[in-house]
Amino acid sequence: MPIFVIHEHKARNLHWDLRLELGGKLKSWALPKKPPTRNSVKRLAIQVEDHAKDYANFEGEIKEGYGKGKVKIWDKGNYTLIKRTPKEIEVNFQGKILKGKYVLINAQMGDKKENWLFMKVG
Numbered sequence: 001m002p003i004f005v006i007h008e009h010k011a012r013n014l015h016w017d018l019r020l021e022l023g024g025k026l027k028s029w030a031l032p033k034k035p036p037t038r039n040s041v042k043r044l045a046i047q048v049e050d051h052a053k054d055y056a057n058f059e060g061e062i063k064e065g066y067g068k069g070k071v072k073i074w075d076k077g078n079y080t081l082i083k084r085t086p087k088e089i090e091v092n093f094q095g096k097i098l099k100g101k102y103v104l105i106n107a108q109m110g111d112k113k114e115n116w117l118f119m120k121v122g
Contacts, residue, residue: 001078004093005056006035011069019051026051029116035098036120045104045118
């Protein structure tokens with residue numbers, strides 16, 4: 001089963017990095033607010049560059065450059081891919097904190113293709 005990880009990242013601004021193993025890489029989104037654990041709570045998720053799969057285990061301090069700051073694993077586990085289109089990814093998380101169905105929808109808010117919405121749907 002593919003893995004997911006959510007890093008809590010204390011950089012210039014505290015945020016959470018959602019990472020899904022897809023195609024041998026970790027597809028990644030930055031969430032300015034804590035990931036939702038209740039249905040219908042929507043969070044902005046800004047798609048960022050993919051990361052190598054081994055980054056899923058990283059915890060520590062990034063000392064220089066973009067993303068400088070402390071990183072720790074907030075949640076981690078496996079997931080089942082339910083649906084994947086260019087504008088929607090639906091998964092079933094089996095993590096310690098995130099459990100159940102979640103969806104990422106490419107909302108393109110402000111005409112920015114990297115802007116997605118992330119929410120629990122079941």
